[in-house]
Amino acid sequence: xxxxxxxxxxxxxxxxxxxxxxxxxxxxxxxxxxxxxxxxxxxxxxxxxxxxxxxxxxxxxxxxxxxxxxxxxxxxxxxxxxxxxxxxxxxxxxxxxxxxxxxxxxxxxxxxxxxxxxxxxxxxxxxxxxxxxxxxxxxxxxxxxxxxxxxxxxxxxxxxxxxxxxxxxxxxxxxxxxxxxxxxxxxxxxxxxxxxxxxxxxxxxxxxxxxxxxxxxxxxxxxxxxxxxxxxxxxxxxxxxxxxxxxxxxxxxxxxxxxxxxxxxxxxxxxxxxxxxxxxxxxxxxxxxxxxxxxxxxxxxxxxxxxxxxxxxxxxxxxxxxxxxxxxxxxxxxxxxxxxxxxxxxxxxxxxxxxxxxxxxxxxxxxxxxxxxxxxxxxxxxxxxxxxxxxxxxxxx
Amino acid sequence: xxxxxxxxxxxxxxxxxxxxxxxxxxxxxxxxxxxxxxxxxxxxxxxxxxxxxxxxxxxxxxxxxxxxxxxxxxxxxxxxxxxxxxxxxxxxxxxxxxxxxxxxxxxxxxxxxxxxxxxxxxxxxxxxxxxxxxxxxxxxxxxxxxxxxxxxxxxxxxxxxxxxxxxxxxxxxxxxxxxxxxxxxxxxxxxxxxxxxxxxxxxxxxxxxxxxxxxxxxxxxxxxxxxxxxxxxxxxxxxxxxxxxxxxxxxxxxxxxxxxxxxxxxxxxxxxxxxxxxxxxxxxxxxxxxxxxxxxxxxxxxxxxxxxxxxxxxxxxxxxxxxxxxxxxxxxxxxxxxxxxxxxxxxxxxxxxxxxxxxxxxxxxxxxxxxxxxxxxxxxxxxxxxxxxxxxxxxxx
Numbered sequence: 092x093x094x095x096x097x098x099x100x101x102x103x104x105x106x107x108x109x110x111x112x113x114x115x116x117x118x119x120x121x122x123x124x125x126x127x128x129x130x131x132x133x134x135x136x137x138x139x140x141x142x143x144x145x146x147x148x149x150x151x152x153x154x155x156x157x158x159x160x161x162x163x164x165x166x167x168x169x170x171x172x173x174x175x176x177x178x179x180x181x182x183x184x185x186x187x188x189x190x191x192x193x194x195x196x197x198x199x200x201x202x203x204x205x206x207x208x209x210x211x212x213x214x215x216x217x218x219x220x221x222x223x224x225x226x227x228x229x230x231x232x233x234x235x236x237x238x239x240x241x242x243x244x245x246x247x248x249x250x251x252x253x254x255x256x257x258x259x260x261x262x263x264x265x266x267x268x269x270x271x272x273x274x275x276x277x278x279x280x281x282x283x284x285x286x287x288x289x290x291x292x293x294x295x296x297x298x299x300x301x302x303x304x305x306x307x308x309x310x311x312x313x314x315x316x317x318x319x320x321x322x323x324x325x326x327x328x329x330x331x332x333x334x335x336x337x338x339x340x341x342x343x344x345x346x347x348x349x350x351x352x353x354x355x356x357x358x359x360x361x362x363x364x365x366x367x368x369x370x371x372x373x374x375x376x377x378x379x380x381x382x383x384x385x386x387x388x389x390x391x392x393x394x395x396x397x398x399x400x401x402x403x404x405x406x407x408x409x410x411x412x413x414x415x416x417x418x419x420x421x422x423x424x425x426x427x428x429x430x431x432x433x434x435x436x437x438x439x440x441x442x443x444x445x446x447x448x449x450x451x452x453x454x455x456x457x458x459x460x461x462x463x464x465x466x467x468x469x470x471x472x473x474x475x476x477x478x479x480x481x482x483x484x485x486x487x488x
Numbered sequence: 489x490x491x492x493x494x495x496x497x498x499x500x501x502x503x504x505x506x507x508x509x510x511x512x513x514x515x516x517x518x519x520x521x522x523x524x525x526x527x528x529x530x531x532x533x534x535x536x537x538x539x540x541x542x543x544x545x546x547x548x549x550x551x552x553x554x555x556x557x558x559x560x561x562x563x564x565x566x567x568x569x570x571x572x573x574x575x576x577x578x579x580x581x582x583x584x585x586x587x588x589x590x591x592x593x594x595x596x597x598x599x600x601x602x603x604x605x606x607x608x609x610x611x612x613x614x615x616x617x618x619x620x621x622x623x624x625x626x627x628x629x630x631x632x633x634x635x636x637x638x639x640x641x642x643x644x645x646x647x648x649x650x651x652x653x654x655x656x657x658x659x660x661x662x663x664x665x666x667x668x669x670x671x672x673x674x675x676x677x678x679x680x681x682x683x684x685x686x687x688x689x690x691x692x693x694x695x696x697x698x699x700x701x702x703x704x705x706x707x708x709x710x711x712x713x714x715x716x717x718x719x720x721x722x723x724x725x726x727x728x729x730x731x732x733x734x735x736x737x738x739x740x741x742x743x744x745x746x747x748x749x750x751x752x753x754x755x756x757x758x759x760x761x762x763x764x765x766x767x768x769x770x771x772x773x774x775x776x777x778x779x780x781x782x783x784x785x786x787x788x789x790x791x792x793x794x795x796x797x798x799x800x801x802x803x804x805x806x807x808x809x810x811x812x813x814x815x816x817x818x819x820x821x822x823x824x825x826x827x828x829x830x831x832x833x834x835x836x837x838x839x840x841x842x843x844x845x846x847x848x849x850x851x852x853x854x855x856x857x858x859x860x861x862x863x864x865x866x867x868x869x870x871x872x873x874x875x876x877x878x879x880x881x882x883x884x885x
Contacts, residue, residue, distance in 0.1 A: 151550065151595040198548040202599030203614060208679065210607060210614050217600060217607050217614070231640060231649050238637035238654070241684075243691075245630055252628050257635070264656070264747045267664065282605065287638075294640075350661045 130176045134206045135193075135221040141185040143221060145193065147204065150177030152197050157181055159193035161471045168196065188225035189473055190289045192218035211288035213281055214316040220288055227298070228480045229291040234301035235261030239293045241284075244345045248327070248336040249317060255342060256283050257350070258293050258310035260300055271487040272309045272352040273384075274343070275479070276363030276370050283314035286479075289472050295480050306487045308360075311346045313338065315367050338374055356429050360486045362386025364475045365443070369393045372450070376417055379426040384486050386434045388478040389441050389470055391450030414453055421457035432485055433461040436478050438468035527573045531603045532590075532618040538582040540618060542590065544601065547574030549594050554578055556590035558868045565593065585622035586870055587686045589615035608685035610678055611713040617685055624695070625877045626688040631698035632658030636690045638681075641742045645724070645733040646714060652739060653680050654747070655690050655707035657697055668884040669706045669749040670781075671740070672876070673760025673767050680711035683876075686869050692877050703884045705757075708743045710735065712764050735771055753826050757883045759783025761872045762840070766790045769847070773814055776823040781883050783831045785875040786838050786867055788847030811850055818854035829882055830858040833875050835865035 134146035145157055156168040162183055171179035179195075192211050194201050203210060204219040211220040224230050237260045246253045260270070275292060277285045286292040292310060299305035317333040318325050327333045347354045361382050363371040368390025375385045395413040414421065433454070437447040444465070451463045464481075468474045531543035542554055553565040559580055568576035576592075589608050591598050600607060601616040608617040621627050634657045643650045657667070672689060674682045683689040689707060696702035714730040715722050724730045744751045758779050760768040765787025772782045792810040811818065830851070834844040841862070848860045861878075865871045 147597065149595070149597045152597065153548065197594070197597055197599075198546070200544065200546045200549065200594055200597075200599060201602045202594075202597060205598045205613055208609055208612055208614055210609070212605055212607070215605055216602055217605055233642055236640045238639045240635035240637035240656075242635045243628060243633045259637070259661070262746075264661075265745075348662075349659075 130178055132178055132206050134204050135219075137221065137223055141188070141223050141225065142182055143184050143186055143191075143223065144180060144182045145171065145195070145204070146178050146180045146206070147171070147195050147197070147202075148176075148178050149173075149195075149197050152179065154196075154198055155179040156196045157183070157193060158196050158201065159183075159191055161189075161191050161473060162186060162193065171195070184223075186223050187473070188223050189229070189476065190220060190222045190291055192220055192289050192472070194218055209288075212284040214279075215319045218289070229295050229298070229476055231294055232298060232301075234297055236297050237261050237293055237300075238264065239287045242345075242349075244341060246337050246341045248340040249333060253314055253337065253341075254283055255311060255313040255346075256287050257312065257346065258287075258296060259350070260296065260307040260309070263307075263309075263351075267351070269351045269353045270307055270309050271358035271360070272311060272346060272350070272354075273483070273486060274311045274313070274338075274346075274359075274361040276313065276315050276361070276367030278363075278365035278367055278389075278475075279316075280365075282316065283312050286310075286312045290479070291476055292479060295476065296483060299480070299483055304484045308483075308487060309346070309350050309352055311342065313342045315363070315370055332370075332373065334370060335373055338370075339378065356381055356383045357431075358383075358487060360384035360386070362388065362434075362479075362482060363390070364388040364478070365390050365470065366393070376420050379420065379423065379430060383429055383431045384434075385430070385432065386478070386482045387436075387447070387450070388475050388482075389437045389443055389447070391435070391437075391443065391446040391448075392453075393443065393446055396446060396449040396453075414457075421454070421459075424458065427458060430459075433459055434482055434485070435461055435463040436466050436474075436481070438466050438470065438474050440467075440469040441474075443470060527575055529575055529603050531601050532616075534618065534620055535581075538585070538620050538622065539579050540581050540583055540588075540620065541577060541579045542568065542592070542601070543575050543577045543603070544568070544592050544594070544599075545573075545575050546570075546594050549576065551593075551595055552576040553593040554580070554590060555593050555598065556580075556588055558586075558588050558870060559583060559590065568592070581620075583620050584870070585620050586626070586873065587617055587619045587688055589617055589686050589869075591615055609681040611676075612716045615686070626692050626695070626873055628691055629695060629698075631694055633694050634658050634690055634697075635661065636684050639742075639746075641738060643734050643738045645737040646730060650711055650734065650738075651680055652708060652710040652743075653684050654709065654743065655684075655693060656747070657693065657704040657706070660704075660706075660748075664748070666748045666750045667704055667706050668755035668757070669708060669743060669747070669751075670880070670883060671708050671710070671735075671743075671756075671758040673710065673712050673758070673764030675760075675762035675764055675786075675872075676713075677762075679713065680709050683707075683709045687876070688873055689876060692873065693880060696877065696880055701881045705880075705884060706743070706747050706749055708739065710739045712760070712767055729767075729770065731767060732770055735767075736775070753778055753780045754828075755780075755884060757781035757783070759785065759831075759876075759879060760787070761785040761875070762787050762867065763790070773817050776817065776820065776827060780826055780828045781831075782827070782829065783875070783879045784833075784844070784847070785872050785879075786834045786840055786844070788832070788834075788840065788843040788845075789850075790840065790843055793843060793846040793850075818851070818856075821855065824855060827856075830856055831879055831882070832858055832860040833863050833871075833878070835863050835867065835871050837864075837866040838871075840867060 132148045136144040155171040159165045169181050171181040173179050207219045209220040211218045239258050242255050325333045368387035375382045437444050451461050529545050533541040552568040556562045566578050568578040570576050604616045606617040608615045636655050639652050722730045765784035772779045834841050848858050
């Protein structure tokens with residue numbers, strides 16, 4: 092439907108803009124927001140040459156650094172330079188197109204960019220987010236867009252409310268058809284929102300679906316951490332992994348009872364990055380009959396081969412090895428039959444490359460036929476977005 | 489569906505937790521996150537007595553204040569006290585149950601709480617968010633929950649991509665029925681995400697629907713700012729308000745063509761807070777035949793009566809008044825017939841109370857029959873959540 096345009100009447104409202112600050116907003120604007128409270132700071136500023144200028148107003152600071160591990164050359168945290176107006180600045184790049192998390196470290200205090208409303212969430216902190224356009228597969232383009240919903244569910248296994256993000260493809264909210272479902276797990280530095288913000292998952296799927304490279308699918312992105320302790324699932328009674336329990340007891344049942352999904356093996360995929368790749372294997376191998384497509388990004392069975400330290404020496408795990416614990420499942424020929432894709436990719440500069448290789452070799456030993464692509468790059472979101480863009484088109488074909 | 493539980497195999501993975509930090513996450517953890525980098529900081533800590541302790545590690549700071557305008561008694565920004573370990577702390581409250589935005593101001597730099605992953609977005613900045621439980625109507629309860637989706641759409645009037653948030657009630661993703669639609673607008677200190685985070689709109693609707701106090705409905709929460717300049721819609725060619733154009737040309741058509749809505753007047757409502765209340769009137773009055781329910785929270789025609797400054801003297805608006813500009817629409821008796829509710833509420837301590845009163849009086853003069861409830865309190869989210877909880881049950885009955 093269309094409404095006629097309203098051409099009159101906002102003059103008075105707009106007129107009051109200056110007055111507005113006196114009655115709203117509550118709470119007061121933060122320092123650094125400008126508006127007569129110091130210089131107007133623009134940050135981040137993305138140039139057409141893909142150089143990005145980061146700025147922060149910190150007149151009393153002694154040292155400001157940029158925390159942005161994915162930005163090439165910023166491993167150590169580039170120092171910002173203070174201007175006479177108290178605004179610190181650093182120019183990075185040219186930076187390859189993509190989404191980059193960053194924060195400022197001001198005299199030892201980590202702060203997001205006070206001038207940038209775009210953020211990416213993690214398990215115990217929040218990052219500012221800058222997007223450098225120019226990557227055809229993940230740019231926001233004039234194609235039909237899906238929706239990414241934040242969903243609150245009660246975890247019966249964890250006895251508390253949890254959140255997941257669920258991507259629905261263009262047209263789902265109006266449609267009636269059932270779709271395949273893809274469970275996509277995040278890494279240790281992330282939360283259930285990360286694949287949506289820094290991961291660009293929704294836009295990557297929108298573009299793939301518009302180009303008919305990928306089938307329309309529901310993408311379920313759960314929260315892989317069960318505590319703020321920092322590494323995935325803690326262990327519940329009986330030593331069970333809390334996230335695996337949450338996934339099999341609550342997340343899958345919730346998604347498949349609240350969305351129009353084709354709930355069979357041929358229409359169910361699972362993948363994860365880093366920590367989520369290990370979780371993927373710990374969910375999929377014991378329940379192989381449930382999944383036709385399995386993806387492991389920049390990961391493997393972390394720790395299972397003493398590779399958790401990236402190939403440096405690590406003490407042998409206590410008790411039986413992962414392989415010994417899963418021998419029956421690994422050698423179940425019947426369950427392997429319906430497995431259409433077991434896909435690994437890790438960067439050659441990623442310290443988990445040895446873990447990936449060891450995991451792939453072990454699986455081959457047990458009769459699996461994994462695809463393993465060693466890519467350029469390291470343990471960064473740059474690779475994980477590429478892997479999703481390469482993996483999703485192989486699903487449900 | 490249920491999967492069998494995975495009882496084995498995470499030992500090795502969990503074993504590697506310590507090793508993990510060496511290979512992931514990228515980017516590095518921010519300062520203040522603990523993990524051997526200074527004291528473990530817990531913030532915010534909500535006590536059972538509803539006292540909230542805010543903490544931040546800032547060993548080199550000279551001054552730290554709490555920016556949290558909605559927290560009673562924090563109007564000026566409570567100072568934090570530095571401990572010997574470099575951790576600054578302040579205890580506030582007891583605080584009434586609810587969601588509260590806050591940031592720290594560290595030596596003049598506004599920073600979110602580095603230890604709190606919960607945030608609330610605004611137009612030009614981001615806030616940390618703390619929830620103090622105990623309010624039955626907005627707590628996260630064991631009731632069926634809807635989903636809140638971030639939706640990207642192309643604004644033909646603004647010629648760029650825009651985002652809105654859309655609440656779908658429990659069962660929508662699986663259902664077939666058409667539902668009424670409620671357009672809910674934010675204030676000048678917010679963005680399209682604010683009603684979801686600090687506004688608790690999804691949880692308020694979940695609870696109302698579970699208690700059968702409100703009808704299941706779609707709630708569309710668009711972005712009311714069209715620039716970072718700070719106040720709502722800028723003015724496009726011909727002086728048209730950009731947000732009103734975006735709303736009538738793109739937002740309503742998008743929502744009503746992508747979701748199962750009953751697209752008639754009797755099943756369409758609109759409301760907004762503060763700036764969004766003025767926008768509501770500037771959309772609804774010229775298009776009254778499209779809306780059966782109209783709500784104005786803590787607002788009115790801001791500036792139209794020189795009341796934009798909260799009752800202090802303001803120069804008269806140039807040109808014809810809002811009333812003069814809208815005389816034909818205000819006196820259209822036929823259009824009034826299908827208007828089932830015109831509802832205003834503003835706090836007696838809100839500086840916009842005079843604007844609300846003047847707007848209500850003007851509308852009565854033209855034959856409208858508005859409901860106007862003067863509530864306790866001021867221009868804060870405390871009132872806006874209450875107003876939504878009071879307004880939504882009156883819709884579509």
